[in-house]
Amino acid sequence: MLYGLCIRLRNLGYDFKLLRPRTVSVPVISIGNITAGGTGKTPLVIWLCNYLQNRGIPCGILTRGYKTGHGQITDEPALLASACEGTCVVVNPDRAAGAKKAIYRHGAKLLVMDDGFQHRRLHRDMDIVVVDALCPFGYGRVLPSGLLREPLTGLSRASAAVITRADQVEPSKLKQIETEIIRYAGEIPIARTAHKFTGVVCDPKHKLALEELKDKPVFAFCGIGNPDAFFDALRKCSMNLVGTEVFDDHYAYTAEDMEAIATQAASLGAEAILCTQKDWVKSALLLPRRDERPVFGYMAMELDFLDEPDTIKSLINALIESRKN
Numbered sequence: 001m002l003y004g005l006c007i008r009l010r011n012l013g014y015d016f017k018l019l020r021p022r023t024v025s026v027p028v029i030s031i032g033n034i035t036a037g038g039t040g041k042t043p044l045v046i047w048l049c050n051y052l053q054n055r056g057i058p059c060g061i062l063t064r065g066y067k068t069g070h071g072q073i074t075d076e077p078a079l080l081a082s083a084c085e086g087t088c089v090v091v092n093p094d095r096a097a098g099a100k101k102a103i104y105r106h107g108a109k110l111l112v113m114d115d116g117f118q119h120r121r122l123h124r125d126m127d128i129v130v131v132d133a134l135c136p137f138g139y140g141r142v143l144p145s146g147l148l149r150e151p152l153t154g155l156s157r158a159s160a161a162v163i164t165r166a167d168q169v170e171p172s173k174l175k176q177i178e179t180e181i182i183r184y185a186g187e188i189p190i191a192r193t194a195h196k197f198t199g200v201v202c203d204p205k206h207k208l209a210l211e212e213l214k215d216k217p218v219f220a221f222c223g224i225g226n227p228d229a230f231f232d233a234l235r236k237c238s239m240n241l242v243g244t245e246v247f248d249d250h251y252a253y254t255a256e257d258m259e260a261i262a263t264q265a266a267s268l269g270a271e272a273i274l275c276t277q278k279d280w281v282k283s284a285l286l287l288p289r290r291d292e293r294p295v296f297g298y299m300a301m302e303l304d305f306l307d308e309p310d311t312i313k314s315l316i317n318a319l320i321e322s323r324k325n
Contacts, residue, residue: 032117038225
């Protein structure tokens with residue numbers, strides 16, 4: 001009750017202009033969610049930035065850098081930097097200060113705010129909310145008794161919604177999710193997406209097709225918000241998951257952790273050790289080098305729109321055109 005009250009009072013402060021967000025000279029698109037945990041924001045940020053780059057629009061990503069110390073760059077910022085070539089990634093909990101750096105130092109003409117739905121100190125021109133089909137509304141309760149970051153009435157600020165992992169639930173459940181979004185947000189555009197694995201990357205020059213690991217014994221580990229979804233996806237790729245290990249979200253791996261993973265995988269007869277790309281950037285150099293060890297790689301993944309992304313693209317294009325005038 002206390003958490004929900006504080007969030008409501010803060011939102012009312014912005015709604016009634018008692019608190020004023022900072023504005024910047026370029027358009028800002030926020031990608032965020034209504035619940036805690038891994039909903040699939042990062043793949044959408046990557047898709048959006050690559051779309052903007054293909055349109056010839058220099059963009060920048062603003063991220064708070066969760067669990068990032070001064071001068072460090074950790075999992076998600078590193079992943080975004082590698083996946084969005086030509087896009088500057090600015091890590092700063094103060095998004096307004098980060099926005100100025102992206103604009104004046106890196107020449108960004110449009111900003112994408114990662115995990116920004118509740119960060120209302122920076123004005124945004126568009127709010128895209130990501131909803132995980134597997135746990136869309138955080139059990140209906142705000143933190144800490146549920147997973148909602150704020151009451152569902154916050155969806156009224158959304159410009160559009162993207163339902164991720166839509167291929168993992170029944171059509172009737174998807175319809176219920178869309179009905180609930182519309183109940184609070186109104187008739188906003190809603191897109192359905194899936195996480196599509198495209199292969200296993202062992203190093204920048206070595207990639208395996210998924211078929212090469214079909215029915216092979218695999219050990220998997222991850223430190224993400226929704227580990228079960230990752231493991232289930234591996235099984236759907238016809239991999240024989242002989243063991244798993246779950247770490248905290250944004251976990252900082254050590255050489256001892258990777259030694260334990262390698263030993264456990266070998267004892268189970270695994271022919272491959274797999275993780276997410278977010279985990280890979282923090283663990284690849286720590287895996288012990290042995291003469292005989294399983295293949296180690298991350299699951300390359302991209303966002304797959306189950307329907308055409310035209311409605312989302314139309315919103316983005318309209319925003320870009322409106323700011324030209």
